[in-house]
Amino acid sequence: MSQSPFLAACRGEEPSRTPVWFMRQAGRSLPEYKEARAGTSMLEACRTPELVAEITMQPVRRYGVDAAIFFSDIVVPIAAIGVDIEIVPGTGPVVAEPFRTEDDVKRLRNLDPCDVTYITEAIGLLVKDLGDTPLIGFAGAPFTLASYLIEGGPSRDHAKTKALMHSAPEVWHGIASRLAAICGEFLRVQVEAGAQAVQLFDSWAGALSEADYRRFALPHSTAALAGVAQSVPRIHFGVGTGHLLEAMTETGAEVSGVDFRIPLDQAAKRLPDKVLQGNLDPALILADDAALLAETDAVLDAAQSAKGHIFNLGHGVLPDSDPEKLKLVVDRVHERTGHERTGGEAARR
Numbered sequence: 001m002s003q004s005p006f007l008a009a010c011r012g013e014e015p016s017r018t019p020v021w022f023m024r025q026a027g028r029s030l031p032e033y034k035e036a037r038a039g040t041s042m043l044e045a046c047r048t049p050e051l052v053a054e055i056t057m058q059p060v061r062r063y064g065v066d067a068a069i070f071f072s073d074i075v076v077p078i079a080a081i082g083v084d085i086e087i088v089p090g091t092g093p094v095v096a097e098p099f100r101t102e103d104d105v106k107r108l109r110n111l112d113p114c115d116v117t118y119i120t121e122a123i124g125l126l127v128k129d130l131g132d133t134p135l136i137g138f139a140g141a142p143f144t145l146a147s148y149l150i151e152g153g154p155s156r157d158h159a160k161t162k163a164l165m166h167s168a169p170e171v172w173h174g175i176a177s178r179l180a181a182i183c184g185e186f187l188r189v190q191v192e193a194g195a196q197a198v199q200l201f202d203s204w205a206g207a208l209s210e211a212d213y214r215r216f217a218l219p220h221s222t223a224a225l226a227g228v229a230q231s232v233p234r235i236h237f238g239v240g241t242g243h244l245l246e247a248m249t250e251t252g253a254e255v256s257g258v259d260f261r262i263p264l265d266q267a268a269k270r271l272p273d274k275v276l277q278g279n280l281d282p283a284l285i286l287a288d289d290a291a292l293l294a295e296t297d298a299v300l301d302a303a304q305s306a307k308g309h310i311f312n313l314g315h316g317v318l319p320d321s322d323p324e325k326l327k328l329v330v331d332r333v334h335e336r337t338g339h340e341r342t343g344g345e346a347a348r349r
C-alpha cells in the first residue's frame with residue numbers, strides 16, 4: 001500500500017505516476033451500475049453492503065483508477081439519525097420537514113456507529129476486494145448539508161439558508177455544529193473500517209462570500225475534518241470556490257480540490273504548500289477525442305508548478321458521459337506521467 005501513487009501524492013511525496021480518480025466515478029454513467037441498481041432506491045442501495053461494494057468496485061475494474069470512492073451519499077448519516085430525507089431521482093435530496101427554528105436543532109442528534117453498521121460492513125468487504133487500491137471515504141460539509149435541510153431540497157440561491165445565518169445566527173450555528181459532529185463521526189467510522197483518505201464535499205460553499213464563509217462555514221468544516229486529523233489525508237472540495245481557495249485551506253485539509261474554473265497554475269501560485277486535486281471540466285468528457293486529450297494535457301501541464309497533483313474532474317462525472325472517454329483520460333494521465341521501473345530496469349538493480 002505504501003506504493004499507492006494516490007497516497008504518495010496526498011502526502012506530498014513523489015508518486016510513481018500522477019494518480020487519477022473521478023468524483024462520481026461510481027454511478028449513472030455506467031451501464032453495469034444501472035443494472036445493479038435496478039429496482040433499488042438510492043438510500044436502500046447505500047444500506048446494502050454487497051451492493052455498495054459491487055458499485056464501488058465497478059469503476060476501479062473498468063478504468064484502473066488509482067483510488068476508489070466509497071459508494072454512499074452525503075445525506076446517508078442524516079437519514080441514519082432518523083431525519084425524514086429521500087433522494088428523489090433527477091432532483092436530489094428532499095427533506096419532509098425543513099429545519100428552521102431552535103426546536104429543529106434538537107432533531108439533529110449525534111450519530112452512533114451502531115446507526116451505520118452497514119457502512120462498516122461494506123468497507124470490510126471492499127478492503128478485501130480492493131487490494132492495493134486505496135478507498136476514499138467522504139462526507140458532505142456542514143454548510144452543504146445544512147442547505148438541503150434548511151431549504152428542504154436543492155436550491156440555486158440558498159436564500160433561506162443565508163437569511164437564517166444572518167437573522168438567527170444562534171440557530172444557524174446550532175444546526176451547523178451538530179452537523180459537524182455528525183460528519184466528523186461519519187468520517188471516523190469510515191476510517192476505522194479501512195478508508196485510507198477522506199474527502200469533504202462542500203459542493204455549494206461557492207455561493208457564500210468570503211466573509212460569510214469564514215464566519216458561518218469554516219469553523220464547522222474545520223471541526224468536521226478534525227475528527228480524522230493525523231489519521232488519514234484529507235481532501236477538501238467545493239464548486240465555484242475561486243474566491244475561497246485560501247480560506248478553505250484553513251480547515252487544515254492536506255489536499256485542495258480545485259474546480260474547473262481556476263487553472264491549476266494559478267491555484268498553485270496561491271496555494272504553494274498544498275497538493276492540488278482537479279480539474280478537467282466534466283463537459284469535456286462529451287467532446288471529441290482530440291479536444292478531450294488536448295485539455296487533459298493542458299491540466300497536466302498546468303499542474304507542473306503545484307506541490308503535488310491528483311488528477312480529477314473539476315466536478316462530478318455527468319450522467320451522459322461515455323465510459324470509454326473516461327478510460328481514455330485515465331490512460332493518457334498514466335502514459336504521460338508514469339515513470340514506474342520497467343522490468344529491465346528492475347532486473348538491473
Ligand SMILES: Cc1c2[nH]c(c1CCC(=O)O)Cc1[nH]c(c(CCC(=O)O)c1C)Cc1[nH]c(c(CCC(=O)O)c1C)Cc1[nH]c(c(C)c1CCC(=O)O)C2
Pocket residue numbers: 022023024025026027028037042069070071072073074075087088089090091092093138140201203316
Ligand atoms: C451534493 C451531493 C449529493 N451527493 C454527493 C454530493 C457532493 C458531490 C457533488 O457536488 O456532486 C456526494 C456523492 N453522491 C454519490 C457519491 C458516490 C461516489 C462517487 O461516485 O463519487 C458521492 C461522493 C452517489 C450518488 N448520489 C446520487 C446519485 C444518483 C442516484 C441514482 O443513480 O439514482 C449517485 C450515484 C443522488 C444525489 N445525491 C445528491 C444529489 C444532488 C444527487 C443527484 C440527484 C439526481 O440528479 O438524480 C446530493
